[in-house]
Amino acid sequence: MGSTGKYFKYSRTFRAFLSTTVRRHNITPKMNEDLCYLSLLSKVQDLFITSISRSKIRELNPKDVAIIREVYDSENAHEAFGDELERALEAGCEIIIIEPSRLGDETARWISVGNCLHKTAALSGIATIVTGLVWPDKPFTYTPLGIVSFFCTGIYDISWQFDPCCQYQVNKKTDILAKLPVYSNLTSSSPVVLIRKSDFRRKLLHTCITLASTLFCVWKLYIVYNK
Structure with missing residues (x-):
C-alpha cells in the first residue's frame, strides 16, 4: 500500500474514532465550537495515535x-x-x-x-x-x-x-x-x-x-x- 493509500486508511480510522467519541461523550452541535474541539482533541488524539501504532504492528512480518x-x-x-x-x-x-x-x-x-x-x-x-x-x-x-x-x-x-x-x-x-x-x-x-x-x-x-x-x-x- 502506497503513502496515499495509508493516508486514506488512517483518515477513515480517524473519522471512525471521531464519530464514536461524539456519540459516547454526548458532544452535540449545539455545544460551543471551542469546547467541542477541545473535547474531541483530548478524547481522540491518543486513540488515533495508538491505532496507527497497532496497525503497523499487525502488518509486521x-x-x-x-x-x-x-x-x-x-x-x-x-x-x-x-x-x-x-x-x-x-x-x-x-x-x-x-x-x-x-x-x-x-x-x-x-x-x-x-x-x-x-x-x-x-x-x-x-x-x-x-x-x-x-x-x-x-x-x-x-x-x-x-x-x-x-x-x-x-x-x-x-x-x-x-x-x-x-x-x-x-x-x-x-x-x-x-x-x-x-x-x-x-x-x-x-x-x-x-x-x-x-x-x-x-x-x-x-x-x-x-x-x-x-x-x-x-x-x-x-x-x-x-x-
Whole structure:
C-alpha cells in the first residue's frame, strides 16, 4: 500500500474514532465550537495515535521480530544470550524481545547512556548560547557548557553511533507488547522490548546545536579578549 493509500486508511480510522467519541461523550452541535474541539482533541488524539501504532504492528512480518529466549541449557547460557542479541542487532530486526532479565537490564542501561549523551550535548549547547547572551562578558559561565556539549557530541559521533544499539529504543508501552503476534509464545512476564528507530534526526539535532554553540563561544571569546 502506497503513502496515499495509508493516508486514506488512517483518515477513515480517524473519522471512525471521531464519530464514536461524539456519540459516547454526548458532544452535540449545539455545544460551543471551542469546547467541542477541545473535547474531541483530548478524547481522540491518543486513540488515533495508538491505532496507527497497532496497525503497523499487525502488518509486521514475524521474521522482523527476534526473541532472546531465557533457556539455561548450558553453563555459558549468559554468553549465548549476548551472542544471540548481537546477531539480532546486526541483522536490524524491527523488534527485539529480551527475556533474560539480566541481559535486558544491561541493554536498557547501555541504550540510556547514548540517550544521555544526546540530551546532554543538546541541552548544554542551548545553555551555552543562552548564558552567553545573558552574561556576554563572563566567559566562565558559558565556556564550560560549550566544552561539555562538544565533548558529548564527539563521544556520540565518534563512538556511540557505530554501536548497533544506537538504532534501538526501549519500548515502555505495555499494550504494544500484547499486540505482537508472538506474545503468546513468551515465557517472561516482563521482557525488555527494543524497537528499531533511526538516530539520524538526533545526530543532526545535537550536531547542529553543538556546532552553533562552539562557534558562539569562539566568537564571544574573541570579542572579550580583543577589547
